[in-house]
Amino acid sequence: MDKFDVKKSMPSYRARHGSFELVEVPPLQYLMLDGHGDPNSSPDFASAVATLYPLAYSLKFFSRNELGRDYVIPPLEGLWWAEDMSTFTSARDKTQWDFTLMLLVPDWLNRSHLDHAIAVATGRRPLPRLDDVRFDILREGTCMQTLHIGPFDDEAAVLDHMHSAAIPAAGFEMTGRHHEIYLSDLRRSAPEKLRTILRQPVQTPPLGNHADE
Structure with missing residues (x-):
C-alpha cells in the first residue's frame, strides 16, 4: 500500500531557502485548536499538541485499516497573529501571540470518519482539549512563502x-x-537544523492603493 505524503504530493508544502515564491493553495481541511501565549511555555500550546496528535494517528489507522488508504502524518502547522504584528518582527513579544495549531486531514476523510477516530482515541486515554477541537477548512488562495532554516527566533x-x-x-x-x-520534528531536531515554511496569504491591493504608486 502506497502512503500519501503531503510533503511530496502538494507543491504548497515545498519551498526554497532564500527564495520568496508565490503559490496557489487549495482549500484544505484540518484538525484545529486555538491558543494564546509563548509557545515555549503556554499551557495552550502543550495541550493542543497532546490532543491533536492522538486524534491524527487514530484517524490515520482508521483510514488504513477500514478504507485501505494509508498516509504519512502531515507536519504540524500553525496560524499566528497578534493585535500588534510587530511582536513577530521586532519586539518578538511571544506573550502577545495568538495561534491556531493544525494537522491536515486528507480530503478522502470526513466528519463521520473523525467521529470514529475520536471514539477510539478517547477510549485509550483522556484528551485534554477534545471539546475545543475544530474540523474546519482553511481557504488561503494566493500566498507567498519561503523556507527558513534555523531557530524560530531567527525568523524575524x-x-x-x-x-x-x-x-x-x-x-x-x-x-x-x-x-x-x-x-522538522521539533522534539528531535537541533535548533540550527529546523526547517520551517513561512507562508503569508496575499491579495491584490484595491485600485488606487498599489505598492508602486
Whole structure:
C-alpha cells in the first residue's frame, strides 16, 4: 500500500531557502485548536499538541485499516497573529501571540470518519482539549512563502523582508494570518537544523492603493 505524503504530493508544502515564491493553495481541511501565549511555555500550546496528535494517528489507522488508504502524518502547522504584528518582527513579544495549531486531514476523510477516530482515541486515554477541537477548512488562495532554516527566533528578519519588501515588490499586500509549517520534528531536531515554511496569504491591493504608486 502506497502512503500519501503531503510533503511530496502538494507543491504548497515545498519551498526554497532564500527564495520568496508565490503559490496557489487549495482549500484544505484540518484538525484545529486555538491558543494564546509563548509557545515555549503556554499551557495552550502543550495541550493542543497532546490532543491533536492522538486524534491524527487514530484517524490515520482508521483510514488504513477500514478504507485501505494509508498516509504519512502531515507536519504540524500553525496560524499566528497578534493585535500588534510587530511582536513577530521586532519586539518578538511571544506573550502577545495568538495561534491556531493544525494537522491536515486528507480530503478522502470526513466528519463521520473523525467521529470514529475520536471514539477510539478517547477510549485509550483522556484528551485534554477534545471539546475545543475544530474540523474546519482553511481557504488561503494566493500566498507567498519561503523556507527558513534555523531557530524560530531567527525568523524575524525573514518575516520583515517578506512583509515589507518581497510582497509589495510582487504587487500584493498581506491578508489573512501568518502561517508556519514545521517540516522538522521539533522534539528531535537541533535548533540550527529546523526547517520551517513561512507562508503569508496575499491579495491584490484595491485600485488606487498599489505598492508602486
